[in-house]
Amino acid sequence: MNQSKNNLKRFYALFFLAALSLAGGLSYYASSSPDGLEKVAEDEGFLESAEDSAVSNSPLADYGLVGLDNERLSVGIAGVVGVLATAVIALALFALIKKRS
Amino acid sequence: MHIPDGFIDIPTSAAFGTLALAGTSIALKKAKSEVDDRTAPMAGLTAVFIFAVQMLNFPVAAGTSGHLLGGALAMVLVGPYAASLAITVVLGVQALLFADGGLTALGLNVFNLSVIAVLVSFLVFKLMVKLLPKAKSAIPLAAGIAAFVSVPVSASAFTLQYAIGGNGTAPVETVFIAMLTTHLLIGIGEAVITMLTVSAILASRSDLVFGWSRKEVSLEIRS
Numbered sequence: 001m002n003q004s005k006n007n008l009k010r011f012y013a014l015f016f017l018a019a020l021s022l023a024g025g026l027s028y029y030a031s032s033s034p035d036g037l038e039k040v041a042e043d044e045g046f047l048e049s050a051e052d053s054a055v056s057n058s059p060l061a062d063y064g065l066v067g068l069d070n071e072r073l074s075v076g077i078a079g080v081v082g083v084l085a086t087a088v089i090a091l092a093l094f095a096l097i098k099k100r101s
Numbered sequence: 102m103h104i105p106d107g108f109i110d111i112p113t114s115a116a117f118g119t120l121a122l123a124g125t126s127i128a129l130k131k132a133k134s135e136v137d138d139r140t141a142p143m144a145g146l147t148a149v150f151i152f153a154v155q156m157l158n159f160p161v162a163a164g165t166s167g168h169l170l171g172g173a174l175a176m177v178l179v180g181p182y183a184a185s186l187a188i189t190v191v192l193g194v195q196a197l198l199f200a201d202g203g204l205t206a207l208g209l210n211v212f213n214l215s216v217i218a219v220l221v222s223f224l225v226f227k228l229m230v231k232l233l234p235k236a237k238s239a240i241p242l243a244a245g246i247a248a249f250v251s252v253p254v255s256a257s258a259f260t261l262q263y264a265i266g267g268n269g270t271a272p273v274e275t276v277f278i279a280m281l282t283t284h285l286l287i288g289i290g291e292a293v294i295t296m297l298t299v300s301a302i303l304a305s306r307s308d309l310v311f312g313w314s315r316k317e318v319s320l321e322i323r324s
């Protein structure tokens with residue numbers, strides 16, 4: 001019983017580390033081409049209708065830390081911050097949902 | 102496939118925002134049946150994993166990339182209601198911290214990716230589980246097919262929003278065909294990532310895979 005509990009903890013730790021290394025490390029190698037919607041918008045001439053989001057001057061806008069020239073570090077930091085923010089919010093949300101049940 | 106502000110007019114964005122809110126409230130009520138002490142962290146970490154993989158754009162055709170949407174992956178791992186909430190958290194973080202996807206467009210994105218993609222994935226997955234052999238090895242395939250279908254369907258939900266309140270001048274038919282063909286290709290990537298992830302987790306902790314361990318769901322949907 002105890003061992004299965006430890007295994008569960010280890011699994012969750014590995015799952016989290018996988019996400020952290022994908023967002024913090026591998027993301028640097030992601031394709032920088034426009035995604036499907038952006039490409040279609042460009043081809044069909046409605047890309048110009050896009051407006052800046054109200055948070056477009058966020059220090060992490062477009063997955064880079066503002067003012068940091070090292071591209072690898074910049075996207076890596078953005079990825080790590082995103083992983084941590086998502087973890088805090090999502091884990092808290094599901095802990096609350098569990099509590100109510 | 103995150104819609105920025107401006108592509109779709111405000112009334113249409115507000116209307117889909119209302120639908121998205123309704124979907125999210127239902128998910129909040131029903132997710133209780135899907136998470137317990139053991140699986141609540143799984144639901145949270147699934148959101149984290151999807152955030153991470155969404156950063157990994159893969160090339161699909163000349164000058165075009167795609168990334169995981171994650172509706173099918175999350176649905177198979179944690180169940181449809183928890184999946185919907187997990188994707189909504191991801192979309193919220195992306196819109197607020199990274200300006201990825203607009204703020205007035207958040208309802209449009211939640212509708213397409215947290216509601217439609219998850220719903221379609223759920224229906225296709227259930228159908229596949231029914232049709233395929235009742236074996237553990239069939240689960241990744243069922244998940245992959247659900248993932249593949251969910252992408253062009255979500256892309257078509259965008260086209261619907263464009264048809265109702267698009268600010269562009271391109272004809273709806275042209276946008277429909279362009280969105281569909283591009284996202285059929287992206288759907289292949291979605292299917293591959295979903296199959297690999299579901300296989301890996303099934304192999305190590307099949308008890309944490311909702312689509313395999315919660316068989317009563319498939320009975321529920323049959324009746």
